[in-house]
Amino acid sequence: MNSLFEPIIDGILAEGYGIVDNFLTANEVSALAKRLHERREAGQFRAAGIGNQQRTVENTIRGDEILWLEEASATPEETMFLQRIGEFVEYVNRTCYLGLRDYEFHYALYPPGTFYKRHLDQFRSDSRRRLSVICYLNTDWQETDGGQLALFLPESDGSTEHELTIQPIGGRLVCFESGRLEHEVRPAGRERLSVTGWLKTA
Structure with missing residues (x-):
């Protein structure tokens, strides 16, 4: 799997x-x-919530439905995915020394x-989330279907930023720094599916 992990x-x-x-x-x-x-x-x-405990449902902020994977x-199928994530965690720790200790993942479904x-x-009161991971489960996704992930990337001078939009194509994995980006x-024109989660430190 190193050929998949290295470009990430x-x-x-x-x-x-x-x-x-x-x-x-x-x-x-x-x-x-x-x-x-x-x-x-x-x-x-269940409807996804906001905040550290995700107990407050606010549809004007987010509208996805989720189920945590245990x-x-x-x-x-779910065990296969979690095992592959476990291999990725081992690779990251071996090559980058991030000290990842745990992970948590959930299904995410965005209705149209x-x-x-x-x-x-990353929460202000909890800095354990180190890397955010999204793996898309969409079939035949077209650009006109919407649902893009937008990352806001700071320029090197820190005073400006630029936006990167990523299509939620099935099988694609996106990983980024939880506390930075x-x-x-x-909005998507049809159901948008993913497995989403975080790689966490102690």
């Missing part, structure tokens, strides 16, 4: 973010998307028209 790390070290396509195969994307929909139809999803109850306004993933999810 190279990008993070150079720019604060890394992107790699085909982190998941088409079959893996399809299997996880199917499992996501089955769990949603079973009533396991290793104890994971299906084979929903979004997540500009924000930072603000970002937002643009």
Whole structure:
């Protein structure tokens, strides 16, 4: 898997973010998307909240529905994904010495028209989130479908920034520094699916 992991790390070290396509195969994307929909139809999803405890639902800020993944109850498809993330954590610690100790991931489904306004993933009261990770589960996504991830990247002088928009193509993984890069999810014209989470220090 090093051929997948290396460009992510190279990008993070150079720019604060890394992107790699085909982190998941088409079959893996399809299997996880199917499992996501089955769990949603079973009533396991809830509206996502904001804040450290994510207890406050505010649709004017974010409109996604989520389900946290738990290793104890994971299906084979979900276990495969979490194991691959575990391999990535080991690689990052071995090559970058970040001291990552844990991770947390959830399914995220954005119904048509929903979004997540500009924000930072790391909380002021909790700095354990070191890297944010998003892996998309969308099939045949077109630019006209919207739903782009926008990263706001500071220029070297720190006084200005530029915006990078990333298409949520199935199998693509995006990883960026949780405490550094603000970002937002643009409204999508159809359901937008992903597995999203954070790699955490002690």
